[in-house]
Amino acid sequence: MDHQYITLAHGNGGRLMRELIEEIFARHLGNPDLNTHADAASLAQINGEIMMTTDGFSVQPLEFPGGNIGSLAVHGTINDLAVAGAKPLYLSLNAFIEEGLEIALLERIISSLAKAASQAGVNVVAGDTKVLRRGEGGGLYLATTGIGVKCISNLSMDRIHLGDHILVSGPIGDHGTAVMLAREQFGLRGDLQSDANSVLSLTRALETLDGLHFMRDPTRGGLASVLHEVHQFSGLGIRVQQHRIPVRDPVNAVCEMLGYDPLQLACEGRVVAFVDPASSEQALSLWQNTEDGVDAAIIGSVDSQQRVILETELGGERILEELEDEPLPRIC
């Protein structure tokens, strides 16, 4: 590339745009299904039920301990397919790039994105870039759409039953806290890494489990938003025990200092599962036998009380509130 920074001309449909696409995007993402000269990609035959999902990414800063917006844009979308019971196959990628972005930074991000896609076994087959004028973007926004094929049937929110046990695959709030620390606006430092990762090994581990009713990855709004959405959709109550919910010490420490609730902080590599009580111990052990699920826990159950209740460590209980204000814009 002749340039060190993105200019408006990198978005105009002419020579510089072609060079940007060829030298940054196509070079890192290259695969037999990606043809930058075609208007649409042709996908190989998909045998089975096709699943589709999409996600946008505006995390700030663009790079954070444990990942960057590029790897996150892959993990976020393939995780939505994974928790819906699908194996991810293809991705499309949109990049909105702000004039002035350093091209070396863009290249690190697209290189991470390519690595994350490759590790998950998915090909980026379609893409588009737009350049935004200085002051009309936040450096870089990405959107990814994923196509997969269903592997686990009968997963849906309306299969959640009274008595179901609720599992979480690992400590919560790592992503939200790591991104906060990376912003440095609070004057805090730490070596906490984001949990941003593919959850495919976790969802695959439960593939043949009887009694698996529903899975979701708790991102924006954290575990609390997942519990509230289930409660509102089903009309059932949720009761979780605080001492069973895995939270790392630095996450607790930062939350106490800044007044956040770890249950409302985004994760990007965890799964919440609703499982028949007869199968929950088996689910727990299947997860604990995977590398990403060693800290998995059964954290509560579905009851008939029509509220989302948190039993505190001191033996009391409180209603777990749904998020109202925005504590952390641009967390994912």
Place this chain on the structure above:
Amino acid sequence: MDHQYITLAHGNGGRLMRELIEEIFARHLGNPDLNTHADAASLAQINGEIMMTTDGFSVQPLEFPGGNIGSLAVHGTINDLAVAGAKPLYLSLNAFIEEGLEIALLERIISSLAKAASQAGVNVVAGDTKVLRRGEGGGLYLATTGIGVKCISNLSMDRIHLGDHILVSGPIGDHGTAVMLAREQFGLRGDLQSDANSVLSLTRALETLDGLHFMRDPTRGGLASVLHEVHQFSGLGIRVQQHRIPVRDPVNAVCEMLGYDPLQLACEGRVVAFVDPASSEQALSLWQNTEDGVDAAIIGSVDSQQRVILETELGGERILEELEDEPLPRIC
């Protein structure tokens, strides 16, 4: 909605985000395949070759004569499928919304988007919204990914042959000019409408034509970029006759005043086709018999001269330059 303007809390994963999605997005886009409580949508069986494409949209202003960013986000993506020979079936939608955007404007845009999708027979099956802090967005950016099924085989840039005739389906530069006028920054006014529209009727008209080699919709960079990309990919020369290229009078007038070349201005509802010379008259008449192709024309041909040449109205000729600078940021 309780609010008149978008706030950061509309993006946080909590109650206000849920209300925004239900009351604006799901209400207008509602269809049996869109389930706002699922992480991924299940698509009906697709019999045939599956095609995938994606496009981002950052047009400014968000509303312009003949369309808005919502209808454009549908037309742009389904047109990429159409010119690749596919029938569009499904769309995903990403919205990056800037804090402070008027909710009534967002609703008009999503309503237009829903209408354009419905007219093209496609369902929006997956979506995501992110809210950007004031000053980190341009009001609204959209990205759409389209899935379709191939109906016309054997379309690709490498099928373009020496001698092929080049057709355009209608006047060029309307979209670019209409958006420019809508910005009012030039102190010009006019009643020119953008050509933004589905090109499905045009691509369908050629579905059974022998000798159809390649189609593309000239968007960013205009007709000139399409001709240059074909030239660079194939190594063949391109020769077009200026007097045959349909351009509306107001487009010519604005271009003369402001120093633009209509051949470099974006269209959003036109098709350029490369056709065997034995079939080009038939292709022309097939297009002229459709409502959207009455002004179609054969504008030139593929030759062996290894340049992109424009024969001027005065009988001379000049090399048609590829776009270098950005004449019009945020045109689509």
